[in-house]
Amino acid sequence: MQRELSSSRCVRVLLIACTLGVSTTIAAQAPAPTRSVKDGVYAAAQARRGGALFEEKCTNCHALRIWGQEWPGKSVFEVYDMIRNFMPEDNPGSLSPQQTRDVVAYILQANKIPAGKKELPAVDDELKDLRLELP
Ligand code: HEC
Numbered sequence: 001m002q003r004e005l006s007s008s009r010c011v012r013v014l015l016i017a018c019t020l021g022v023s024t025t026i027a028a029q030a031p032a033p034t035r036s037v038k039d040g041v042y043a044a045a046q047a048r049r050g051g052a053l054f055e056e057k058c059t060n061c062h063a064l065r066i067w068g069q070e071w072p073g074k075s076v077f078e079v080y081d082m083i084r085n086f087m088p089e090d091n092p093g094s095l096s097p098q099q100t101r102d103v104v105a106y107i108l109q110a111n112k113i114p115a116g117k118k119e120l121p122a123v124d125d126e127l128k129d130l131r132l133e134l135p
Pocket residue numbers: 012013016054057058059060061062065067070079082083087088089090095103
């Protein structure tokens with residue numbers, strides 16, 4: 001029984017890894033992001049909203065998880081797209097684009113990336129132009 005459980009978790013993790021892999025391939029064909037997330041790309045109020053949402057919908061599974069390790073070479077869009085389509089894992093696709101951006105802003109803040117004046121852009125291509133980097 002335990003083996004079954006852990007193998008189904010494995011499949012899920014692989015699925016997500018594959019999805020991330022696919023989007024990385026697509027991103028590799030797209031122009032490399034020209035702006036860094038360190039340039040004040042989200043608003044503090046947005047991260048606060050995202051934090052409340054994260055508390056409500058994500059902490060059950062991700063309480064201790066700090067993202068960032070897998071970031072080098074990726075764009076903000078890849079994290080956004082992954083969350084939008086696959087998270088929360090128990091109700092995927094339930095977040096609106098705005099809620100998803102808010103949660104991404106919270107994740108950036110949790111990685112100590114400084115806030116700016118404007119919220120994350122609502123246009124996919126602009127999110128693709130933002131390079132993930134740790135401070
Ligand atoms: C029911 C459990 C569950 C919930 C709730 C959940 N996740 Fe996940 N999430 C997972 C699993 C399982 C993975 C696969 C990889 C792993 O274990 O980190 C994952 C992976 C991820 C990843 C990509 C892999 C990584 O760790 O970088 C992100 C980003 C993410 N989740 C964000 C969220 C956000 C944001 C929410 C809330 C909106 C959320 N998750 C809610 C279970 C969950």
